Amino acid sequence: MKPKNKLLFISEPLEGSEKLIGELKECGWDITHIERLDSIPFTENLPGHDVGIVFLTQEDLDDATIFENAANRLDTRLIAISHQEVFDNLRHHQGIARLFFGYHRLPIDTARLHHALENLLSVINLDKDIQEEGGHRGRHECQMVGESPVIKTLFRSIQKVGAVDAPVLIQGESGTGKELAAKAIHRASARAKSPFNAINCGALPSNLIQSELFGHEKGSFTGASQRKIGIIENTDGGTLFLDEIGDLPLDMQVNLLRFLENHTIQRVGGLKEIEVNVRVLAATHVDLEKAVDEGKFREDLFHRLNVLQIRVPALRERGDDIATLAHYFFNKFSMEKSSIVNGFSKDSLSVMQLYEWPGNIRELINRVRRAMVMSEHPLIRPSDLGLERRVLDARYASSLEEARDLAERGVVMASLTRHSFNILHAARELGISRVTLYRLMEKHKIHREGQGDDIANHAEQTGSKEPNVLNFNRVK
Numbered sequence: 471m472k473p474k475n476k477l478l479f480i481s482e483p484l485e486g487s488e489k490l491i492g493e494l495k496e497c498g499w500d501i502t503h504i505e506r507l508d509s510i511p512f513t514e515n516l517p518g519h520d521v522g523i524v525f526l527t528q529e530d531l532d533d534a535t536i537f538e539n540a541a542n543r544l545d546t547r548l549i550a551i552s553h554q555e556v557f558d559n560l561r562h563h564q565g566i567a568r569l570f571f572g573y574h575r576l577p578i579d580t581a582r583l584h585h586a587l588e589n590l591l592s593v594i595n596l597d598k599d600i601q602e603e604g605g606h607r608g609r610h611e612c613q614m615v616g617e618s619p620v621i622k623t624l625f626r627s628i629q630k631v632g633a634v635d636a637p638v639l640i641q642g643e644s645g646t647g648k649e650l651a652a653k654a655i656h657r658a659s660a661r662a663k664s665p666f667n668a669i670n671c672g673a674l675p676s677n678l679i680q681s682e683l684f685g686h687e688k689g690s691f692t693g694a695s696q697r698k699i700g701i702i703e704n705t706d707g708g709t710l711f712l713d714e715i716g717d718l719p720l721d722m723q724v725n726l727l728r729f730l731e732n733h734t735i736q737r738v739g740g741l742k743e744i745e746v747n748v749r750v751l752a753a754t755h756v757d758l759e760k761a762v763d764e765g766k767f768r769e770d771l772f773h774r775l776n777v778l779q780i781r782v783p784a785l786r787e788r789g790d791d792i793a794t795l796a797h798y799f800f801n802k803f804s805m806e807k808s809s810i811v812n813g814f815s816k817d818s819l820s821v822m823q824l825y826e827w828p829g830n831i832r833e834l835i836n837r838v839r840r841a842m843v844m845s846e847h848p849l850i851r852p853s854d855l856g857l858e859r860r861v862l863d864a865r866y867a868s869s870l871e872e873a874r875d876l877a878e879r880g881v882v883m884a885s886l887t888r889h890s891f892n893i894l895h896a897a898r899e900l901g902i903s904r905v906t907l908y909r910l911m912e913k914h915k916i917h918r919e920g921q922g923d924d925i926a927n928h929a930e931q932t933g934s935k936e937p938n939v940l941n942f943n944r945v946k
């Protein structure tokens with residue numbers, strides 16, 4: 471027998487609602503009836519309800535934000551039923567109007583409603599099929615790629631901190647993947663189905679940041695023509711990622727601390743204390759302890775945020791991940807590449823390995839993407855990545871020893887590149903023995919795989935092995 475389709479029915483007891491439920495059951499729907507949308511606890515996912523019916527009231531429109539937040543937490547597509555007057559007023563509530571996939575006026579024609587629900591269900595099933603087909607690409611958006619020991623340690627830490635509900639301080643240089651790590655923590659937590667929001671505390675002017683975080687009431691300051699819900703309130707039930715927390719102005723640090731201690735906020739110009747249930751993850755690329763010592767960051771807030779810590783390693787610490795990531799992004803952007811480019815040359819992989827990557831993964835993405843478009847060769851060369859000169863240029867060194875090292879590495883690399891990694895020829899040109907050349911290559915982590923054919927195909931370089939990835943599945 472065909473399993474019944476599950477329907478979520480949200481309505482306070484009303485004249486006729488029991489009759490409608492009975493008729494829909496007769497049409498074959500398995501119905502869960504709840505009275506109010508906002509009565510669903512944050513942590514409860516009503517699994518398996520692809521479609522739902524909401525009886526929309528004027529009060530729902532009056533408390534638009536509460537209604538919107540509650541509906542957004544549901545993973546269910548909704549059809550609204552109501553009186554004509556309520557639908558007339560819905561025109562002024564675009565946010566709510568966008569939540570529905572159909573509107574049915576009272577008195578309800580049950581056959582028509584059943585038909586609309588079935589149609590909606592077929593569209594959902596079609597969407598699921600399309601997502602599964604294209605899922606490979608979609609899933610990549612949420613993947614942390616890497617197989618180096620340091621990144622595997624990070625993956626384990628993410629799973630551990632995801633399992634608890636305390637604040638986490640995420641440290642790491644710019645572009646290392648702190649926001650991605652924050653998303654991974656959220657996805658690994660019990661809040662996974664609730665919103666994840668991010669705000670960069672360093673990117674907002676100080677006069678705006680308070681209202682962005684806490685919201686404001688209409689008329690609370692010049693220009694506040696509407697009530698605004700802040701990002702903390704909008705994240706109710708979910709996870710808020712505060713990027714560049716070290717840049718938060720001191721007066722705002724006090725307000726944030728109050729929220730972390732009391733779990734309540736006040737909108738700017740508002741008197742009401744509003745309870746919010748939000749997990750905070752904060753990131754910084756500056757040394758917050760130093761900022762505390764210098765009086766730039768409140769010590770009490772630092773301790774509140776620093777309950778759990780994770781550190782996202784710099785790209786240069788990640789060894790072979792550099793090549794893994796380069797290939798990963800090559801595949802990801804393969805639609806954009808010029809038709810002649812097939813992959814990376816061995817020497818470009820070596821140069822990437824040697825480079826310091828001050829901008830970390832973000833810089834890697836940009837260089838790979840540009841090279842894929844600009845390269846005029848089947849295999850991307852160091853010059854396509856804009857790296858050769860920089861890597862080999864001793865002017866970038868900060869000490870004499872580093873300058874010597876860079877110069878030495880540069881000369882060795884250049885010779886190996888000129889001779890397509892033929893050790894005998896390069897050693898002869900450099901006037902050293904092959905043993906010494908091998909020693910220098912080891913010292914400078916220049917990969918020997920470059921020996922032989924410079925033009926290898928991309929598949930051969932990437933191999934069939936899938937990189938290890940952290941998928942954002944919830945910890946069961």
Ligand SMILES: Nc1ncnc2c1ncn2[C@@H]1O[C@H](COP(=O)(O)OP(=O)(O)OP(=O)(O)O)[C@@H](O)[C@H]1O
Pocket residue numbers: 613614615616642643644645646647648649650651713755831832835
């Ligand atoms: N392990 C990874 N695998 C795949 N992509 C990654 C990985 N880590 C980071 N990225 C990608 O690198 C880019 C930079 O990551 P992200 O924005 O998370 O860094 P960040 O440390 O938060 O940067 P910032 O300090 O500038 O805010 C993003 O496009 C992200 O998707």
